[in-house]
Amino acid sequence: MPNAPALASLPTVKVAPRGATRLKAGHVWVYRSDIVSADGVLPGSLVRVSDHRGKPLGTALYSGSSQIAIRMISHDPVADFPALLRQRIGGAIAYREPLVSNTEAYRVIFSEADFLPGLIVDRYGDILSLQILTQGMDADPVRQAITAELTARLHPASIVERVDPRVRELETLPPRASGLVQGEKTSTTFTMNSIRFHFDALEGQKTGAFLDQRENYAAAAQYARGEALDVFCYQGGFALHLARHCSHVTGVDSSRPALEVADQNAALNPRDANQPGIEWIEANAFDLLKDYSSSDHRYDTIVLDPPAFAKTKRDLDAALRGYKELNLRALKMLRPGGILVTCSCSYHVSQSNFLEMLAGAALDAHRTLRLIELRGQAKDHPVLLNVPETAYLKCVIASVR
DSSP states (O other), rough: OOOOOGGGOOOOEEEEEEHHHHTTTTTTEGGGGGEOOOOOOOOTTTTEETTTTOOEEEEEEEOOSEEEEEEEESSOOOOHHHHHHHHHHHHHHHHHTTOSSSSSSEEEEEEEGGTTEEEEEETTTTTEEEEOOHHHHHHHHHHHHHHHHHHHHHHOEEEEOOOOHHHHHHHHHOOOOOOOEEEEEEEEEEEEEEEEEEEETTSSSSTSSOOGGHHHHHHHHHHOOSEEEEEETTTTTHHHHHTTOEEEEEEEEEEEEHHHHHHHHHHSOOTTTSSSSSEEEEHHHHHHHHHHHHHTOOEEEEEEEEOOOOSGGGGGGHHHHHHHHHHHHHHEEEEEEEEEEEEETTSSSSSSHHHHHHHHHHHHHHEEEEEEEEEOOOOOOOOOOBBBBGOEEEEEEEEEE
């Protein structure tokens, strides 16, 4: 663990001019190709960082495996890493106090955006769900410091770790199963925008729900009306919000387990006797939209919230083609004056890429779009202006004619 060695004993990693320029511009990553020397540095170590001439640039966590070799934690020397961890966790919690309302579920720590690279923590009522994504955060003493501070400040009934096997493989970390870190409780219900949801800490994607869309769910509901279609509905986040404003809602997803949870969530939120329920359809979204658009299905509101199509920069062109196909078919299915809510969580698809794709889809569909709102991730997923990777979610709400 990078615990608290004397500053003089910290190993030094030298970075090339390109890496030093990147750090001086406010980014916090240095790629392995920009490492000049890291002799004898152990994986996960706390290190001093200097440019190729030896000028100090700060303190970082080092990965011996990831292409991101350096993740800065301070531009200053760090004498006591556990104390810094405690301070940063407290700062992350305090940052959200004035920003998060009307929910029991939100992101507590967002990795680099909270100056804790490789650590994700989400809160679902009295359960905390965490992910550890780097060598530097994985050492047992670091884990213990993290859980101790979270417990002292938030008093959870349980802390559950959600493991991403691919990330652990890339970081050459030993295999680890998802499971309880402390406590016994693994499921609960929580409220988001006055709508109730089930939460099972050991099931579902990511840390259990898509909390980054929380504010977009509420925004979409403001404009939704009539017959609505929610494509890639997962556990019903958008659909349940739309249902309070629409005459009928259809949710579509290819995952039966996700739809079963969505149906359970709908049961938690009973509607008036004269309001129809939500129809859930298990289907491939591309196939269903192709069939529906050709068979003259029409809607007043359509939501598109697909998974990330571009995992890497190499996937960008294929991703944009996929987004365009989805949006083109949705646009053809919307009645005049209809509302399109369309999203991308692919960082490699920039906002300008996404808007250009959407404009092209509208031209091909012979429809005109008027932007109502251009949105991003919820405020509990902060964005660092000098670290563009922290801004990944795009959500466009538009009127179609």
